[in-house]
Amino acid sequence: xxxxxxxxxxxxxxxxxxxxxxxxxxxxxxxxxxxxxxxxxxxxxxxxxxxxxxxxxxxxxxxxxxxxxxxxxxxxxxxxxxxxxxxxxxxxxxxxxxxxxxxxxxxxxxxxx
Numbered sequence: 001x002x003x004x005x006x007x008x009x010x011x012x013x014x015x016x017x018x019x020x021x022x023x024x025x026x027x028x029x030x031x032x033x034x035x036x037x038x039x040x041x042x043x044x045x046x047x048x049x050x051x052x053x054x055x056x057x058x059x060x061x062x063x064x065x066x067x068x069x070x071x072x073x074x075x076x077x078x079x080x081x082x083x084x085x086x087x088x089x090x091x092x093x094x095x096x097x098x099x100x101x102x103x104x105x106x107x108x109x110x111x112x113x
Contacts, residue, residue: 001066001108002034005042008059009049010089017043023084030077031069051095058095059085066106066113074100 004024012020020043025036051058061081082093106113 001038001040001106002028002031003040003042003064004028005044005062006059007044007047007049007061008057008089008091009047009055010045010057012043012045016088017045019088023088024081027077027081027084030080031065031073033067034065034069056095057089057091059089059091059097061096061098062101063098064101064103066103068102069100 021041028034028039049058082096
């Protein structure tokens with residue numbers, strides 16, 4: 001089950017959150033074996049998010065996936081996600097950060113895998 005947490009320094013409307021959730025569901029399929037029905041999304045808006053000492057619009061995205069993933073797919077996911085964030089929220093790529101954690105072990109469906 002992929003998990004993505006988006007921490008953004010601006011207030012999002014309910015429709016903006018829904019659109020972001022849907023876009024993440026679409027983009028996760030870039031990574032082989034990852035699907036929208038398995039994706040868990042957390043959106044934390046209106047965060048006090050400082051970057052370079054300022055509270056100018058910024059976003060931090062943390063993606064966690066089960067097992068190693070293809071490097072080219074991660075690069076494409078990053079590019080397309082950053083492009084979307086810039087288009088939708090006006091946050092330049094220089095103020096966007098993404099981490100991708102790949103885990104060999106994951107608990108789900110009542111079991112540890």
